[in-house]
Amino acid sequence: MSKIKFSIRVFCVSMLFGGSALAADWQPLSDKAPAPADNPTTAEKVELGKMLYFDPRFSSTGTVSCNSCHNLMLGGEDNRAFSMGVHGKTGGRSAPTVWNAAFASSQFWDGRAPSLEEQAKGPVVNPVEMGMSDLEKAMSRVRAIPGYRPWFERAFGGDDPMTVDNAAKAVAAFERTMITPNSPYDRFVKGDKSALSEQQQRGMKAFADTGCTSCHSGPAFNGPSMPAGTGFFMKFPTYTDNAYVKKYGFMKDKGRFEVTGNKADMHLFKVPTLRNVALTAPYFHNGSVATLNEAIRVMARVQLNKTLDDATVADIEAFLNGLTGEFPELTLPRLPGTPGWSIVVGK
Amino acid sequence: MSKIKFSIRVFCVSMLFGGSALAADWQPLSDKAPAPADNPTTAEKVELGKMLYFDPRFSSTGTVSCNSCHNLMLGGEDNRAFSMGVHGKTGGRSAPTVWNAAFASSQFWDGRAPSLEEQAKGPVVNPVEMGMSDLEKAMSRVRAIPGYRPWFERAFGGDDPMTVDNAAKAVAAFERTMITPNSPYDRFVKGDKSALSEQQQRGMKAFADTGCTSCHSGPAFNGPSMPAGTGFFMKFPTYTDNAYVKKYGFMKDKGRFEVTGNKADMHLFKVPTLRNVALTAPYFHNGSVATLNEAIRVMARVQLNKTLDDATVADIEAFLNGLTGEFPELTLPRLPGTPGWSIVVGK
Numbered sequence: 127m128s129k130i131k132f133s134i135r136v137f138c139v140s141m142l143f144g145g146s147a148l149a150a151d152w153q154p155l156s157d158k159a160p161a162p163a164d165n166p167t168t169a170e171k172v173e174l175g176k177m178l179y180f181d182p183r184f185s186s187t188g189t190v191s192c193n194s195c196h197n198l199m200l201g202g203e204d205n206r207a208f209s210m211g212v213h214g215k216t217g218g219r220s221a222p223t224v225w226n227a228a229f230a231s232s233q234f235w236d237g238r239a240p241s242l243e244e245q246a247k248g249p250v251v252n253p254v255e256m257g258m259s260d261l262e263k264a265m266s267r268v269r270a271i272p273g274y275r276p277w278f279e280r281a282f283g284g285d286d287p288m289t290v291d292n293a294a295k296a297v298a299a300f301e302r303t304m305i306t307p308n309s310p311y312d313r314f315v316k317g318d319k320s321a322l323s324e325q326q327q328r329g330m331k332a333f334a335d336t337g338c339t340s341c342h343s344g345p346a347f348n349g350p351s352m353p354a355g356t357g358f359f360m361k362f363p364t365y366t367d368n369a370y371v372k373k374y375g376f377m378k379d380k381g382r383f384e385v386t387g388n389k390a391d392m393h394l395f396k397v398p399t400l401r402n403v404a405l406t407a408p409y410f411h412n413g414s415v416a417t418l419n420e421a422i423r424v425m426a427r428v429q430l431n432k433t434l435d436d437a438t439v440a441d442i443e444a445f446l447n448g449l450t451g452e453f454p455e456l457t458l459p460r461l462p463g464t465p466g467w468s469i470v471v472g473k
Numbered sequence: 474m475s476k477i478k479f480s481i482r483v484f485c486v487s488m489l490f491g492g493s494a495l496a497a498d499w500q501p502l503s504d505k506a507p508a509p510a511d512n513p514t515t516a517e518k519v520e521l522g523k524m525l526y527f528d529p530r531f532s533s534t535g536t537v538s539c540n541s542c543h544n545l546m547l548g549g550e551d552n553r554a555f556s557m558g559v560h561g562k563t564g565g566r567s568a569p570t571v572w573n574a575a576f577a578s579s580q581f582w583d584g585r586a587p588s589l590e591e592q593a594k595g596p597v598v599n600p601v602e603m604g605m606s607d608l609e610k611a612m613s614r615v616r617a618i619p620g621y622r623p624w625f626e627r628a629f630g631g632d633d634p635m636t637v638d639n640a641a642k643a644v645a646a647f648e649r650t651m652i653t654p655n656s657p658y659d660r661f662v663k664g665d666k667s668a669l670s671e672q673q674q675r676g677m678k679a680f681a682d683t684g685c686t687s688c689h690s691g692p693a694f695n696g697p698s699m700p701a702g703t704g705f706f707m708k709f710p711t712y713t714d715n716a717y718v719k720k721y722g723f724m725k726d727k728g729r730f731e732v733t734g735n736k737a738d739m740h741l742f743k744v745p746t747l748r749n750v751a752l753t754a755p756y757f758h759n760g761s762v763a764t765l766n767e768a769i770r771v772m773a774r775v776q777l778n779k780t781l782d783d784a785t786v787a788d789i790e791a792f793l794n795g796l797t798g799e800f801p802e803l804t805l806p807r808l809p810g811t812p813g814w815s816i817v818v819g820k
Contacts (some may be wrong), residue, residue, distance in 0.1 A: 461547050
């Protein structure tokens with residue numbers, strides 16, 4: 127997509143969905159996530175994907191799994207500013223939540239992965255995350271575990287189902303089931319007017335009136351529905367003439383520009399979902415803001431050039447707490463062993 | 474206990490339970506673990522203990538939980554020589570399995586904890602494991618998470634149930650349910666003669682005839698039943714005139730001596746369970762031996778001064794594979810959140 131087309135698109139979307147125009151368009155979260163045509167969600171893939179998601183043996187040290195940084199027992203991430211990967215290394219961006227990632231049209235803060243399938247491959251070979259030298263090496267570990275073969279056969283069939291692409295497909299299929307419908311907000315917009323408190327309802331209105339819905343629209347509060355792979359990005363920070371930008375170091379990370387090299391992408395970040403946002407502190411791409419309360423103030427000033435009073439901030443915070451959904455019950459997977467030896471090396 | 478009393482005890486136990494005299498005394502694993510009088514196992518404690526066991530937020534970095542090194546999805550440990558704790562630090566001994574730890578009369582390789590309750594406190598404040606400066610600081614994190622309070626109240630009652638001792642009791646209660654009965658071996662000794670293959674049955678006999686049962690006796694293959702807190706220790710290595718001792722660095726770690734300072738405890742180690750041993754490579758207190766096959770050869774030579782032929786080693790290995798039990802199905806706990814902020818600090 128050219129720079130110009132991209133800028134026009136962001137502008138138009140911003141107009142269409144901007145401000146309180148969206149206030150009436152409150153949508154509940156679906157209890158099913160869409161899947162790409164070439165990777166329909168099946169029970170077999172989901173179960174295999176769950177095993178791979180929780181298995182730490184595909185990191186160089188054998189200590190880091192997807193769940194290490196995207197913890198499904200918590201808010202789908204690790205409550206750290208920067209995640210800690212192999213050998214205690216840390217990266218430069220805060221882990222996004224895996225909950226409802228299925229409803230995003232691109233993945234990573236800079237949208238560099240067009241799908242969950244592509245995203246799943248990234249951390250495995252990131253030297254500060256799972257630290258494998260290449261994906262085939264990780265896959266050779268999967269292949270060396272006899273108990274994984276029947277799972278791949280059931281999930282994918284064919285002569286050689288144990289491939290990197292199929293492993294990624296399985297993890298993505300699992301992640302498409304990691305969604306959290308039926309939050310108080312969802313019950314409210316479906317008609318249960320007691321599901322949100324009066325304060326939360328005030329916060330809901332303030333959220334729209336302030337303009338938060340310009341970007342955080344749609345059922346996942348991550349922007350309008352867009353074709354898979356597209357991504358919905360906004361410039362952050364938009365208003366730089368304030369103390370927050372310096373205090374929290376928002377100019378340091380150039381966002382999507384660091385992937386594309388296009389000037390139009392300078393400081394563009396994917397609009398993250400606000401589902402379960404109460405559980406994902408610290409906030410922003412650099413995890414620099416400790417509390418949701420402060421994050422609301424920062425967003426109002428830095429993105430909308432508004433300074434909110436304490437009561438409004440508290441109301442919006444109460445509303446955002448109403449976006450915490452119902453988490454599916456998960457059984458802990460049994461990971462197939464390597465009887466008599468260990469696939470993990472290293473002391 | 475004085476040095477002399479201790480030595481006599483080990484000697485007598487060795488005589489009583491020694492060698493093939495025990496061959497007829499094959500015992501299945503109980504499907505219930507004993508609990509101390511002051512910490513009876515209750516459903517409420519088990520559920521709370523499970524949450525604490527899986528919660529990484531009580532490590533300094535927020536990245537290490539009990540399950541990180543004692544992985545219940547695998548063989549109850551991490552398949553590494555030395556576990557990796559906060560900031561990628563590693564210790565000097567291999568993590569013992571948590572499965573069936575409830576059947577040991579002391580904990581840690583050197584038996585320095587007399588109970589699971591005491592053991593549970595150790596890693597939290599070990600600088601290379603969970604890295605908290607002290608237990609009260611860890612407990613203040615637990616207390617700061619509002620959702621934990623009702624669990625402590627239900628499990629323990631009283632005015633101030635959120636104590637270090639109660640947290641340890643809950644984790645211990647949970648661990649007492651982490652047992653793996655009904656292995657092929659168990660089914661065999663209960664009468665199902667088809668549960669072990671012919672090779673496994675040969676291996677079972679060879680295991681006793683070689684003298685392995687001198688120490689690895691009883692239902693958990695970790696020695697005779699002893700009063701809680703006692704521990705059953707053996708000198709390792711016993712025979713030092715062989716290449717293995719040097720190759721695998723067995724003289725380096727002085728074992729229980731490093732805790733007690735008693736010369737009688739020099740190179741004494743707790744006799745570990747052999748339950749699920751096929752899943753806990755690499756082997757020995759220093760994780761120096763990569764395969765179970767090699768571990769069997771090493772044990773025969775270093776502890777019993779015997780050199781086994783390949784066929785016998787293979788038979789014993791087949792038998793030991795028959796000690797892999799049935800693992801309880803676990804639901805993944807939902808860990809209570811800290812809405813709007815994070816208890817974890819650090820980048």
